[in-house]
Amino acid sequence: MSTVGIDLGGTKVMAVLVENGEVLAKAKRPTPISGGSDAVIAAMVAAARKVDPDGSATGIGIGAPGPVVPGTGVLPAAPNLPGWDHDVNVVDRVSAALGGRAVKLDNDVNVGTLAEWKLGAGRGADDLLGVFVGTGVGAGLILDGRLRQGPRGLAGEIGHTFVAFDQLRNAPVGRGELEDFAGRRSLQQWVDVAPLGESTFLHSLMREGRLKSKAWAEGIEAEDPLTLQLVGRACSALSAAIASVITLVDVERVVLGGGFAERLGEPFRVRLEAEVTERAFAGQTAPVVTARLGDTGGAVGAALLLEHT
Amino acid sequence: MSTVGIDLGGTKVMAVLVENGEVLAKAKRPTPISGGSDAVIAAMVAAARKVDPDGSATGIGIGAPGPVVPGTGVLPAAPNLPGWDHDVNVVDRVSAALGGRAVKLDNDVNVGTLAEWKLGAGRGADDLLGVFVGTGVGAGLILDGRLRQGPRGLAGEIGHTFVAFDQLRNAPVGRGELEDFAGRRSLQQWVDVAPLGESTFLHSLMREGRLKSKAWAEGIEAEDPLTLQLVGRACSALSAAIASVITLVDVERVVLGGGFAERLGEPFRVRLEAEVTERAFAGQTAPVVTARLGDTGGAVGAALLLEHT
Numbered sequence: 001m002s003t004v005g006i007d008l009g010g011t012k013v014m015a016v017l018v019e020n021g022e023v024l025a026k027a028k029r030p031t032p033i034s035g036g037s038d039a040v041i042a043a044m045v046a047a048a049r050k051v052d053p054d055g056s057a058t059g060i061g062i063g064a065p066g067p068v069v070p071g072t073g074v075l076p077a078a079p080n081l082p083g084w085d086h087d088v089n090v091v092d093r094v095s096a097a098l099g100g101r102a103v104k105l106d107n108d109v110n111v112g113t114l115a116e117w118k119l120g121a122g123r124g125a126d127d128l129l130g131v132f133v134g135t136g137v138g139a140g141l142i143l144d145g146r147l148r149q150g151p152r153g154l155a156g157e158i159g160h161t162f163v164a165f166d167q168l169r170n171a172p173v174g175r176g177e178l179e180d181f182a183g184r185r186s187l188q189q190w191v192d193v194a195p196l197g198e199s200t201f202l203h204s205l206m207r208e209g210r211l212k213s214k215a216w217a218e219g220i221e222a223e224d225p226l227t228l229q230l231v232g233r234a235c236s237a238l239s240a241a242i243a244s245v246i247t248l249v250d251v252e253r254v255v256l257g258g259g260f261a262e263r264l265g266e267p268f269r270v271r272l273e274a275e276v277t278e279r280a281f282a283g284q285t286a287p288v289v290t291a292r293l294g295d296t297g298g299a300v301g302a303a304l305l306l307e308h309t
Numbered sequence: 310m311s312t313v314g315i316d317l318g319g320t321k322v323m324a325v326l327v328e329n330g331e332v333l334a335k336a337k338r339p340t341p342i343s344g345g346s347d348a349v350i351a352a353m354v355a356a357a358r359k360v361d362p363d364g365s366a367t368g369i370g371i372g373a374p375g376p377v378v379p380g381t382g383v384l385p386a387a388p389n390l391p392g393w394d395h396d397v398n399v400v401d402r403v404s405a406a407l408g409g410r411a412v413k414l415d416n417d418v419n420v421g422t423l424a425e426w427k428l429g430a431g432r433g434a435d436d437l438l439g440v441f442v443g444t445g446v447g448a449g450l451i452l453d454g455r456l457r458q459g460p461r462g463l464a465g466e467i468g469h470t471f472v473a474f475d476q477l478r479n480a481p482v483g484r485g486e487l488e489d490f491a492g493r494r495s496l497q498q499w500v501d502v503a504p505l506g507e508s509t510f511l512h513s514l515m516r517e518g519r520l521k522s523k524a525w526a527e528g529i530e531a532e533d534p535l536t537l538q539l540v541g542r543a544c545s546a547l548s549a550a551i552a553s554v555i556t557l558v559d560v561e562r563v564v565l566g567g568g569f570a571e572r573l574g575e576p577f578r579v580r581l582e583a584e585v586t587e588r589a590f591a592g593q594t595a596p597v598v599t600a601r602l603g604d605t606g607g608a609v610g611a612a613l614l615l616e617h618t
Contacts, residue, residue, distance in 0.1 A: 154590065155559040162550070163471060246463070250463035
């Protein structure tokens with residue numbers, strides 16, 4: 001039995017055909033920047049046909065940016081998707097275009113966690129946190145051997161948990177949420193508000209006004225003080241949020257992924273794990289391990305939605 | 310079918326006999342301060358016999374202070390129980406003393422949440438957070454209509470989640486955990502480190518060097534500046550931790566209980582709920598409602614363990 005998985009992102013649509021945990025085919029196309037949700041749905045359908053030309057897959061799973069209310073099939077207005085400005089029933093639309101086959105939809109980070117749990121660094125753990133650090137910070141939770149979705153599909157929004165409760169109304173950037181200290185978007189904002197002398201080196205690494213993960217790795221390499229300060233603080237904020245999850249819901253393993261974390265590599269993971277351990281309640285910590293599936297993880301996890309939700 | 314519930318606390322042992330959610334009998338005795346775990350177990354057995362003299366209850370549930378690893382029946386060393394300085398298999402011991410009947414053991418806050426969920430302010434919610442603010446701050450989670458215990462019994466330890474990530478090594482009190490800002494124990498510590506002039510009023514309310522919940526209510530009533538500052542900050546830290554739980558695991562209701570919260574009453578709840586709402590992610594908040602079962606909630610919830618875990 002094969003299934004199609006689609007990772008719907010702000011810049012690309014990736015589709016895979018999966019059978020017994022193996023990726024048999026892969027297709028990638030740019031997310032349409034005009035034509036709104038109709039064009040985006042057409043791109044997903046085309047990518048699905050590309051990896052499964054004879055339509056033999058039993059179903060199609062989709063991971064999408066934004067909370068998805070379980071069971072509705074609806075992806076609400078998604079700021080990261082061009083022209084996706086209102087609720088769209090993705091499940092009905094994609095199913096209709098693909099011969100009425102089963103379609104499942106969930107959040108992109110939830111499906112990334114599902115993939116790591118079934119096929120990657122999270123295998124064998126019944127209680128697992130997947131944390132993905134890229135532009136922002138997202139997470140997924142496996143609890144008692146099931147993907148936690150929550151009645152409103154919020155579950156896993158770790159980037160919006162509070163790590164600095166006293167900065168709700170008076171911070172230079174954000175309001176004290178994890179994502180205000182960790183992730184490329186807010187790190188860049190902190191550079192923007194830093195005194196010019198301190199941020200000169202990072203400014204020299206910007207491309208089109210943006211700092212990519214590679215630039216942060218270069219700043220660390222060069223021992224630039226502002227880079228070290230901001231990345232150190234990001235690591236600290238992440239460790240606090242992760243330790244809080246371990247203590248609050250009791251997970252036995254943490255899988256760390258996402259473009260930013262991946263680029264900073266093993267030294268970042270080691271430092272993060274050490275601070276998570278220091279913050280553990282009553283010595284009860286959890287190892288932080290590196291995600292294994294890379295950038296196909298989302299699509300593969302989407303394919304797994306058919307069996308596991 | 311009736312069951313016995315026992316709330317094992319640091320100062321008292323309370324037992325109830327429950328049938329169809331009704332409390333048929335109640336007994337209370339002081340927790341023995343000498344004799345270690347043997348004496349404490351004997352007190353529990355005596356209290357159970359008192360409410361169920363003919364031994365007709367089908368089982369006995371126990372709520373105890375401290376994390377309990379699900380399925381083991383073991384209560385580890387508990388700093389709040391006099392002389393309880395090593396692992397004891399409470400389930401085996403109590404069962405042996407009571408004719409081999411079924412005994413279940415869980416954390417006191419978990420069972421308090423269970424009681425509010427089945428019989429109190431949490432009725433009808435499949436995804437619920439119970440928060441209890443007293444000496445410290447504890448919580449229980451109902452997820453998808455089940456009490457979340459976690460593989461190590463940690464689940465719900467909200468007091469040890471981090472709300473001030475940058476205070477790990479440099480705070481006058483604690484290390485940035487919720488319980489370092491909220492709950493009677495740490496509030497008192499903040500008074501101890503406050504400049505003498507500022508803390509004079511609160512010092513005048515101390516009895517045997519301790520500030521009870523009533524004293525904090527009096528400080529608010531008198532508009533004492535240090536009281537207002539510390540209680541305001543406690544409320545803020547609590548709101549951050551609660552909003553984080555709503556966002557991280559997606560609960561639809563929050564039940565607020567515990568001696569401190571109860572004493573500060575409706576104004577505290579209203580303020581807390583407003584700040585939780587302000588902190589909500591994407592407008593997705595949850596109402597904060599007052600616990601209904603008062604100080605028998607723990608014992609009643611313990612009785613419910615027989616049916617619901």
